[in-house]
Amino acid sequence: MARILFLLFSLLSAFMLPVSPAPAAERKAIVLHVNGAISPATAEYVTRGLRRARDRGVALVVLQMDTPGGLDTSMREIIRAILDSPVPVASFVAPSGARAASAGTYILYASHIAAMAPGTNLGAATPIAIGGGLFGDDERDGEETPGEPDKQEPRKPADAGEAKLINDAIAYIRGLAELRGRNIDWAERAVREAASLSSAAAAREQVIDFTAINLNDLLKQAHGRSVRIGQSDVRLDTAGLFIEDLPPDWRTQLLSVITNPNVALLLMMVGIYGLIFEFLSPGTVVPGTIGGISLLLGLYALAVLPVSYAGVALILLGAGLLVAEAHAPSFGVLGLGSAVALVLGAAILFDTDVPGLQVSWPVLSGIGFASLAFGLLVARLALLSSRHKILTGAEEMIGISGKVDSWEGAGGYVIAHGERWSAVSNEPLGPGEDVMVVGRQSLTLEVARKPT
Incomplete structure (x- = not known):
């Protein structure tokens, strides 16, 4: 279901792209902004910007970067778009104080022109999943002292899986360095x-x-440089280019919000709770509508983010325990289990320690508190309902008063609730006697003489 939603969103994005006339060379440099963690939203924004630059035939695309890193899949999508672009791409780490850590370093190496503003830094390109603790506890990545190569001994891989991951990353960045003639x-x-x-x-x-x-300084220094585009060398003509800023549009911003793990997790919880409320109280409409929309958006986020199947299973278990609490009240036991399962599932749901793409502890605490409160609320309502007098159904007749209409032997007819019922009794009764209903079998009441 999540993959279908992802394909539908991709098709919608493709149809919403502006239709351009036949390419005509423009003396412009388009500036794309890569700020924060590199996510699926970033990849979609950059690839769409490069397609627009190709269609318009602009002279140069500038990726202005300030990133701590990001997802490997999104990074590789951006790099593929750069390598396939017929328009030269210049990556520019700016303004001062910015960085191109981890995934940003790979993108910098892949670009036709790599430039940095004074007071910026790059590096720390070790795959973060190897050394990062839970929710990014290891914050050393990308924060080494600028200007000094890291002196620490290289961390030995813990197992063959880590070694394969490191060697793959090394081969990838070496290939980019060889392609662009940079320090291998x-x-x-x-x-x-x-x-x-x-x-x-x-x-x-x-x-x-x-x-x-x-x-402007970047365009001046890039002018006249020779870069490799496809199978041919191209000399850049960037002198006097008009700079056109192309910030992320509303679609990119919306996708960025939806694919934030904290937002995605909250959407999932709202969807689950909304549907549970709708099933418990059919016809309320609003909880079901909001829950359905939220759940679909959450599933889309799960389709584009790296997730742990164990986390998904725990969240489904938590939702199931919550439903079980509502239908088979355990006076809080199932509700407590639901809260624990939901918190544990949320904690391990997203399989990434990339800064900016982590689930925060306040969100986890809020989910745990809300789940526990909802479970206790359901348990309290179940306890109160068990003490209330039954007002509907067959059981509602038990205990009501009636009067014998006619009687012969062990059976006859009584008037109860203003209606004439067939009745039986274990004791002899006479017309006009007051009786009390003690049971019901289909349309026949079991009655006894009412105590005086």
């Missing part, structure tokens, strides 16, 4: 040792092409 040895150190460099050191080490104060 340092690229390997960035992965194996999580090494980092400042902008000035990166220029000295031939990791980047140059440092630039701003976009």
Whole structure:
């Protein structure tokens, strides 16, 4: 279901792309902004921007970056788009204080032109899933002292799986370095040792092409440089280009919000609770409508984010226990189990320790509290309902008073609830006697003489 939603969203995005006339060369440089964690929303924004640049025939695309890293799948999607782009791409780490850590370093290496503003840094390209603790407890990645290569000993892989992950990342970044003629040895150190460099050191080490104060300075220094596009070398003509800023539109911003793990988790919970309320109280409409929409949006987020199947299973178990509490009250036991399962499932749901793509503890605490409160509420309502007098159904007749209408032997007719009922009794009765209903079998009442 989640994959179908992802395909539908992709098709909708494709149809919503603006239709451009035949490409006509424009003396422009389009600026795309990559800020924060690199996510599926970032990849969709960059690839769409590169397609627009290709259709318009612009002279240059500038990726202005400030990122701590991101998802491997999103990073590779962006790099594939850069390598396939007929328009030269210049990655620019800016403004001062920005960084291109982890996935940002790979994108910088893949770009035709790599530049950094003074006071920026790059590196720490070790796959973060190897060393990161739960919810990004290990915050060293991307935070080494700028300007000084990381001196720590490379961390030895714990097992064959980690070794394969590191070697794959090394081979990938070495291939990009060879393609663009950049420092191959340092690229390997960035992965194996999580090494980092400042902008000035990166220029000295031939990791980047140059440092630039701003976009105009970047265009000035890029002018006349030869870059490899496809199978041919192209000399850049960037002097005097008009700079057009292309910030993320509403669709990218919406996708970015939906694919935030905290928002995705909350959407899932709202969807589950809304549908449970709708099933418990059919016809209320609003909880079911809101819950259905929220659940579909949450499922879309699960389709594009790396998730743990164990986390999904625990969340489903928690929802099932909550439903069981409502239909077979255990006076809080199932509700407590539901809260524990939902919190544990949410904690391990997203299989990533990438900064900015983690579930926060306040959200987990809120989910646990809400689940526990809902379970206790259901248990309390069940307890109160068990003490109330039954007002509907066959059991509602038990205990009501009536009067014998006619009687012969062990059976006859009584008037109860203003209606004439067939009745039986274990004791002889006479017309006009007051009786009390003690049981019911289909349309026949079991009655006894009413105590005086």
